[in-house]
Amino acid sequence: MTLLRAHDLSIGYGRTVIARGIDLPIEAGGVTCLLGPNGIGKTTLFKTLLGLIPPLSGRVEIESNDLTSLDQQTVARHIAYVPQAQATEFSYSVLDLVVMGRTAHLGAFAAPGANDYAIAMTALERLGIAELADRDSTRISGGQRQLALIARALAQQARVIVMDEPTASLDLGNRILVLETIRSLSADNLAVVLSTHEPEHAFVVADRVAILAANGFLTGPVENVMTSDELSRLYRVGLVVEKTPSGRSVVGPA
């Protein structure tokens, strides 16, 4: 089932076109990995998919409704956003941060009730960080904060979760933890779209890869797109994809 679809999309700001002709279906239970060099516009694509900035042409559809025709609250019930885990200015507790994910389900003048807190707690338990609920969200590790933000997206109960470099600046253990979490979300029939600078993560979690490069946009199943040629072109260095004896795919210099 296609939850979200980019249709002949051009993205950018004002008159500056960053990329055009983007067609991208986001399927329930699928994980899409977005690769591209620094500054190419991965975040711009995400913001367009989330309805934070308007497309320059083409459209984004949620269950065949044009995104621009929907209000922000309706969009938020369908797509959740997991930003990079920076500390906020205000030291909210982890539970308070997660329960903010319930905003899209609240009336304009309402504050979260017992039910919303229960949903937030369930999301924390799901990610195995329930014991952090009362901790100050600015005083936990980067990996824990990333998990808390994913918990917030779960509390938002959206079918599509967009993650902006969820493994950036995490240590190896936390990176693996986040990747495993992403895989378990797709097992629950959620759709995850993530950007990363590590092509190998695509082999680990993704079933679809999207590449945003200077010469255009390309998407397809992991094994079709993640070839030595394509990756070399993308990162402008000679790269080779190799299988290790255990069957794992690794990317290294040619």
Place this chain on the structure above:
Amino acid sequence: MRTATILFLLLALLIAVTVIASGIGPYAISPPEVARALVQRLFGGTNNGTVETVIFNIRLPRVAAAGIVGAALAAAGAAYQSLFRNPLVSPDILGVSTGAGLGAVTGILLGLPVTAIQLMGFTGGLITVLIVVVIARALRGGGDVLVLVLAGIVIGALAGAAISLVKVLADPYDQLPAITFWLLGSLAGIKVHDVATTIPIVLLGLAPLILLRWRIGVLSLGDDEARALGVNVSRLRAIVIVAATLVTASVVAISGVIGWVGLMVPHMARLLVGPRFDRLLPASILLGAAFLIAVDTLARSAARIEIPLGVLTAVIGGPLFVWLLAHNRRRMLP
């Protein structure tokens, strides 16, 4: 301690401060006597003794005015700190105080009556913020937070220069002292009538802040995150700016420019109830009212002459703020 308990204690503090402040002055009345008179009046009893006259005609209007001004400035400060995602923002970040100052000072220069001066102060504040918002929109099409703040600084500086010009033009024996006193903030000339006209406007401005308390808190996560969580950021921001401007301009019009309250009280409240705006707002309102009643009582009773309120809030607020920073850096700064 639970938030409800803390808010209840703050309410008790506000009542206690009100009762004590109403008894302090040249004609001293003990707190139990004040309480008895208040309760009696509350239940319809009318007794026109000296005690009642002093309390209801002289002390209480001023105490009420101080409470309203303090509550309004603290609420506007808390809302702006959430809106601008910066705990060091105060209600006059968009130039409302300087604009109100320019309006009022011009009124004094023209020799207008007190009510007209207040009206000019109120309008001056509103117009200044309007100009700031229009400039920010013209520059960025939307009202980016940074552009808003920069436009506020520029227009505030212009209004400040205009105030200086008015001071030069003013009659140094008659008008200049009045202008200076107004710019330092004071509740000395407050009338029952001023309190009665200000209350509805302040309530009108506080209502949207109270109703939208949860969404305003979400706004503190930043524009993109708040929108992705389902908040209509541009509309909410416009509502907060209008509401905060309305309450600030209406109280500045009767009290003059009183600094520090809107910056510092939300910080004290944050230490008590945490950063969540839906808890911070009521705590700031109660604490702001109690704080300014206490400081204003000091202003009118500590010395032979009336100390300008703005001077006292700065003298108390500055060191207190440094102390708060030193002892709670982790909880107050990013």
